[in-house]
Amino acid sequence: MSVFNLNEQNANLDKKIVAGLERISQVFKILLWEKSKLHQLSPIQIQLLIFIKYHTQNQSTVSYLAHEFNVSKPTISDTIKTLEQKKYIKKIIDKVDARSYTIELTELGKDIVLETENFADPLFDIISKSDADDKIILWRNISDMILQLNKMKIITIQRTCYNCKFFSKEENVPFCGLLNQELKSEDIRMDCGEFIQV
Ligand code: SF4
Structure with missing residues (x-):
């Protein structure tokens, strides 16, 4: 049984819906990639910057972001390192525990979010109609x-x-x-x- 088996899929509405959702999930990847190429950022870097803009400081930690994006802490740490080198974010070191930090957008980071956060607009346009x-x-x-x-x-x-x-x-x-x-x-x-x- 597979939702990707065309004979099964075309004879079953449930399978067509699941296959359709998979197709829509590809659209998000495609749209994000377009922004990525334009701004020399990876999709996860763009997603992280957008997330930080709209969430609190205690949601902008390595652990929280790893959990949010279902990736490992080292992956988030590497992403943060690159974004910091590009001057899109800055670390705010915890006053009590110097090993801990939260992340904030710089002015440059806010500008890049403005340029990229509309990546899902083609879908929004369809839904809004x-x-x-x-x-x-x-x-x-x-x-x-x-x-x-x-x-x-x-x-x-x-x-x-x-x-x-x-x-x-x-x-x-x-x-x-x-x-x-x-x-x-x-x-x-x-x-x-x-x-x-x-
Ligand atoms: S129930 Fe909770 S999540 Fe929903 S609107 Fe109220 S505060 Fe927000």
């Missing part, structure tokens, strides 16, 4: 799929509502205790700045 109801169904399916993959430990860190201590479900209605509001499907967040792990 979709019917509003279709988008809600799509988001509901994507967020459910991410949750299941997280429970299977295939996707590691997830700062989503379903894993958050402020999330509750009373009478089957999702609710955020921090925002003090009911969460409709379109309100469920995939990466929330206020998230605290259950």
Whole structure:
């Protein structure tokens, strides 16, 4: 049984959907590579810079980034070293433990993020033109799929509502205790700045 066996795939909608998702995952790689070639940066270097821009200092450590991107700590350390040599980031050494540090973008780093963070725009353009109801169904399916993959430990860190201590479900209605509001499907967040792990 394989989703890539064309006879099986073409006779089965589930397999076609999985094969389609695989095709879409290739699109992200292709789009990132285009930026990489343009700016002489590897895809992981670009992803790291974008992540650092939009996350807190305690999420910008070697351990956290390794976990976030599912790569080893030495890979992250090497990436950080290269980005530091290119003057896109600077290390902020911990005052208590001089071996630990967090990472911040330099002005040059902020500029390069502005040049690269739009890499997913072709997909955004397609989604934004979709019917509003279709988008809600799509988001509901994507967020459910991410949750299941997280429970299977295939996707590691997830700062989503379903894993958050402020999330509750009373009478089957999702609710955020921090925002003090009911969460409709379109309100469920995939990466929330206020998230605290259950
Ligand atoms: S704090 Fe953020 S992640 Fe947590 S339930 Fe509220 S919206 Fe969701």
